[in-house]
Amino acid sequence: MTKEEFSEAFKHRVVVAFKHRVVVDPKYADKTWNILEHAILEIYNHNASGLSFEELYRNAYNVVLHKFGEKLYMGLVKTMTSHLKVVSKSIEASPGSFFLEELNRKWDDHNKALQMIRNILMFMDRTYIPSNQKTPVLDLGLNLWRDNIIHSSMIQTRLLNTLLELVHKERTGEVIDRGLMRNIIKMLMDLGPSVYGEDFEIPFLEVSAEFYGGESQEFIECCDCGDSLKKAEKRLNEEMERVTHYLDPRSEKKITTVVEKEMIENHMLRLIHMENSGLVNMLLDDKYEDLGRMYNLFCRVPDGLIKLRDVMTSHIRDTGKQLVTDPERLKDPVEFVQQLLDEKDKYDNIINLALNNDKTFQNALNSSFEYFINLNRRSPEFISLFVDYKLRKGLKGISEEDIDIILDKVMMLFRYLQDKDVFEKYHKQHLAKRLLSGKTVSDEAERSLIDTLQGFYASNPDLGDGPTLTVQFLTTGSWLTQPVNTFNLPAEVSAQCEKFRAYYLGTHTGRRLSWQTNMGTADIKANFGKGQKHELNVSTYQMCVLMLFNNSDHLSYMEIEQATEIPASDLKRCLQSMACVKGKNVLRKEPMSKDIGEDDAFFVNDKFGSKFYKVKTGTVVAQKESEPEKQETRQKVEEDRKPQIEAAIVRIMKSRKQLDHNNIITEVTKQLQSRFLANPIEVKKRIESLIEREFLERDNIDRKLYRYLA
Structure with missing residues (x-):
């Protein structure tokens, strides 16, 4: 028969009711429940091996099927409750040392019995209980255990006190049965978060706070800062280990917070300022291990690192202020700067090795150095003198890499200077004298520079009538304070530069040569009207502009810009300084105004004059100034x-x-x-x-x- 034929036949089928009611034994439910109750008691009495679980399941199935689910459920509640009251008495009667063992054994028995009971009553668990909004069998068993055992007036307080006593013993060095503790704690967790929390965790945290509060006070009174921190670190590790062995993992944050508060947060300032052993002493004595421990502990509590950083900053500033204002230290600029470098190295090492290279501490260090270095207005001069000394005779026998390291450290001090232009003024003076004096060639870096220039002129004897080129070498990352701009040098100067480039790269392998021409200066001999002759010390930009007038009496702004390709903003400032500043106006412009416009025209100022032959020429000073x-x-x-x-x-x-x-x-x-x-x-x-x-x-x-x- 096909599916369609079966459906058609079923439509015409007539269902006839029973002519006689099925009569159920009035005592059926009681008889069946007695069988099931007996089986449950046998399970509790460890006699389950003689039971037929299949037959018991069928009996329970029929009870529910015949609408006696309520009787079955309530009978289960009553039987389990009666049994657990007996169990409770047994646990209560166990002597002190066996209390937890008896509780653990009865709990294990209860769970095994509960699983077997649930298997027998599975049909009720799946049908009657959901439809009637009853508690499932396994949850019911847990709830009854909680109410009749754990919350028994004779067990609840005793259980808590026993658990807390074992924790205390372990904290004081005694060995306890961690396996048993783990089982009991897991029982509380299985009974629900509220049971674990209210019956154990909350009082556990309270007594822990009391314990560590007292202990920390004892250590503060009798130990130095380092030992107190070691104790706090040890206690934290112990509590985290305790959690892994027998507590709820979610308790770790709570218990560590208690330890942190009682042993660190409540005593932060006292630990930091502890006499002869606090933070300042650790800094002075380079106690990296203690500093690292203090950092790691203080970062765990609110505002811990802020307080640590504030005290460290205050100490660095006070120390630095004494250093830069001490008249005795100011007698020797080289030693003065060396002490600054030593201080910087000291705290860099502390931050890197002990303070996790924390950027906030590094920023605080930088801020502190900037503060006290600028308290002494001679710091720019002294730093330049230090560089000058090192490049003259202080680096003999030191490799090029070590020279770079020293100069990099000095440049860090330079970055702290507010008056960078003051340093530049001194540095140019010292550099000029170093290069031109011809008597300071003791170190390889300086010798290389001088030899290079001497070799260049020796290999190019035809340079005598052209411009004299002086080259200053600076390593990458040095103290250039202005961006590099490209522009057109005068042909004769450019030719000299290209010849020097060819010579330099031909005599050195593996090097690059980049010109920083915009940072240069030039000395130009100029003839003005009425026989006025001057030597002008000008910037490279100004030199490029002025040399255009060797071939022209009149130039527009656009012509100058096209010829030099100097950036517009720099060119306008350059022309403004030579045409609009009184006493420096070697050029004149039309129309006359205080600003530079793109339609302006420029001429040599034949009326320019000065009482000095050399105009804007600096004095070279290479020693400490009076x-x-x-x-x-x-x-x-x-x-x-x-x-x-x-x-x-x-x-x-x-x-x-x-x-x-x-x-x-x-x-x-x-x-x-x-x-x-x-x-x-x-x-x-x-x-x-x-x-x-x-x-x-x-x-x-x-x-x-x-x-x-x-």
């Missing part, structure tokens, strides 16, 4: 800063059109901070000067508001 010389150098630096401040003001105001006084100060400081820290008083003076020269004007109503005059 007080008058120091004041003179500082004055020169301040003079050099004026046009830089003015140029920054003009750039800002040209872009913003109008700005109030405070914002001008802020933006000028920000623009110039890579070179020096602009003095607000000097910025104000430069603003006044620009107003006088009609670059800026004040607002008629708000006198602190300035406008740019186009």
Whole structure:
């Protein structure tokens, strides 16, 4: 018969009811329950081997099928409860040392019996219980165990006290049965998170806080900082190990927080400032292990590293301030800088080896060095003198790699300087004397430089009538403070550079030569009207512009820009400095104005004159300056800063059109901070000067508001 034929036949089938009711024995349910109850008791009495589980399952199945599920379920509850009350008495009667063992054994028996009972009553568990919203058999067994055993008035407190006593014994060095503890704790966890938490974990954490609070106080009173930290570290490790052996893994964070609070957080400042052994003593004595332990422990508590960093910063600043202001140390600039380098090495090692190379501590170290180095206004000079000393005679026999390491360390100090232009002023003076004096060639780095130049001129005897080229070598990453811009050098200068490049690369293998021509200077002999002759010390940019006038009396801005390819912003500042600054105006421009425009035209200023033959020529100073010389150098630096401040003001105001006084100060400081820290008083003076020269004007109503005059 096909599926369709079967369906058609089924439609016409008539279902006839029984003519006689099926009569069920009125005592069927009681009789069947008695059989099942007997079986449950036999299971509890360890006599399950003689039972037929198949027959028992069928009996339970029929009871549910005949709508006696409620009787079966309630009978189970009553039987299990009665049995567990007997078990409870047995556990209560067990002597102290066997209490946990008896509890563990009865728990194991209960679980095994519960599994067998559940197998017998599986049909009830799957049908009656869900439809009537009853507790499943296994959960019921756990709940009844909890209510009749764990929460028994004679067991609950005893169990907690026994567990806490065992933990205490273990903390005080005694050996306990961890396997038994693990089983009992797991029992509490199996009974539900609330049972584990309320019956054990919460009081466990409370007594732990009391224990570690007392212990930490004892150690603080009798031990030094290092030993106290070791004890705290040991206790933390013990608690984490305890969790892995017999506690809920989720308890680890809670118990370690207790230990951290009681043994570290509550005593942070006392540990840090502990006399003869606190943080400062660890820093002074380079105790890397103790410092590392303190860092690792303090990073676990709120604000721990902040307090650690604050105290360390304060100590470094105090130490550094003493170093840079001690009159005795200022007598020897080389020793002065060497001590700074030693201090930097010391704390770099501490941060790298003990403080996990923490960037926040490194930033604090950098901030501290910047603070105290700039307390001494002679720091730029001393750092330059240190470099000069090392390159003269302090690096004899040292490899090129070691030289680079020393110079890299010095450059870190340079980065801390606020007055970088002061260092540059001294460095140029020292470098010039080093290269030109001809008597300081004791180290290989300097000898290589001089020999290279001598060899170059010896191999090019035809250079006598051309420009004299002096080359200064700087390794990659040195202290150039301005970006490198490409531009066109005059043909005669460019030819000299190319000849030197060919010579240098031909005599050295595996090297590269990159020109930093925009950082150079030039001495130019110039003839003006009425026989005026001067030697002009100018920048490379200015040299490129001035040499164009050897072949032309008149040049437009666009012609100069095309010929030199100097970046527009640099070219305009260059032309402004030579055509618009009184006393330096070797050029004149049309139309006359205070700014440089693309339609301007430029001429040599035949009326230029100066009482000095050499215009803008610095004095070479290669030794520690006297007080008058120091004041003179500082004055020169301040003079050099004026046009830089003015140029920054003009750039800002040209872009913003109008700005109030405070914002001008802020933006000028920000623009110039890579070179020096602009003095607000000097910025104000430069603003006044620009107003006088009609670059800026004040607002008629708000006198602190300035406008740019186009």
